[in-house]
Amino acid sequence: MSRLALELPGLSLKNPVMPASGCFGFGREFSQLFDLSTLGAIMIKATTEEPRYGNATPRVAETPGGMLNAIGLQNPGLEKVIANELEWLKQFEVPIIANVAGSQTEDYVQVAKEISKVDNVHALELNISCPNVKTGGIAFGTIPETAKELTKRVKEVSEVPVYVKLSPNVTNIVEMAKAVEDGGADGITMINTLIGMRIDLKTGRPVLSNRTGGLSGPAVKPVAVRMVYEVSQQTNLPIIGMGGVSTVEDIIEFSLAGADAVAIGTANFVNPFICPELIAELDHYLEQHNVDHISELKGRSWK
């Protein structure tokens, strides 16, 4: 019996490891490197109703143990994502979690309605936490009542379970989690990036053209672990944890904190083979530590 396979709303996962949205494109580039069917799932790049170019460059800046990005939800738009990207992904035996973004409620509803009809989309990830767009995005992710209302509206039209991606840029993450649970969310993914900034000493100006960006990578892991620890004790929703995961030990830590599965973000940029490597190592780790199934570890830090 597999130590790694698990069932979450809408998702039959071969293993609890998946690339995080925005860090894997739509999978095409990584398909040259390994078989995408080895992944637990794929969280595709955020999709908006209309195509978006995103922000001007520079869009990334390095920081100690992490990076700032301000891509700005660049994507080819709903129609092309469905016709080209999701269609292409059908050749792989892997459930897709479609990250849905927008500027206003109607955008989210429209994208959710259409994209949830696609066969290989097994769940939605509602992106209410992108810090890099001027309207929408994070505004929905910082006010509990707004998040709840949006979740409700998207739930009404979605044909698959809805996970809501929480922003760490709030005072009380538990309040946000409870709000989306009340709104009918089927699960939570957390955390999105922390808003940060770097200033170029030569020019005296921010490095990123967007001025601020989202911090990710190992530097944010303690924040993510703390938030998963808090939220998992206060809601009944399954949690896909993320934020700086780059080793098997990190996966174990998220699991102990209360995550059911994990997503890998920035580490894909450092080592594009990280996901299949971690999947293989995780199985080995559990065997070595006499753990029959990954779910045994869930929430052990507070149980």
Added chain:
Amino acid sequence: MIQKELMTVVSQSEIAVNIFEMTLKGALARQIDEPGKFVHLKVGEEMMPLLRRPISIAKIEPEKQEFTMIYRAEGAGTSALSRKRTGDLVDVLGPLGHGFPVEEAAAGQTAILIGGGIGVPPLYELSRRLNEKGVKTIHVLGFQNKQAAFYTEQFAALGDTYVATVDGSLGEQGFVTDIINKHGLKADIFYSCGPTVMLKAVERLHAAPRGYISLEERMGCGIGACFACVCHPAADETGTAYLKICSDGPVFKAGEVAL
């Protein structure tokens, strides 16, 4: 095919002020089939620098399983790279991107290769390949000053070579475009790599009826997944079309990208 390999440093030396030449050995070198492609390096295991560094390739020797890079030690990553010694290991991902199409120049034709600063290195392997094929090459190399100049003799061994420096301390004073105008240099095709302002000026020159340029940008993943290094195509009515420098480029047909 893209590979990830711990390659061994064969040699490293400072060939101009802050400019290093490093030769790496490993099976990956045999995969590099075109000049102008690049490698993405992880310099150490440390958390800073966390990300890889894109570095261009100056010379490929597949039979020896080696390739040579020339880079400027500037930030944390390249400075750490410059401290590597013979026998040390470097984590290399590559070869990445699309390089200079050698097949676009025919034997007997003339190609003009225009490079600026740290954009010069990939033109060296390109020139070797073109000469091998019987294409005559003219090189126009621009540097800040004499201290920053490198490989001028190696280029001179392959074809006519003009050197421009901003302060006139080596070759002729001025920019590469000044030299091309002054000498009325013409060719069947041009290939160029350097700062964007230079590429823009080179595109306007028409030293050849057609050509290829290699772009530079801050990169994240280097394989086209992160959307950090996008640029606008020249012909784009919607404003939402994009090209990724790392995977669609770094070499583009002149005029293809809005500079």
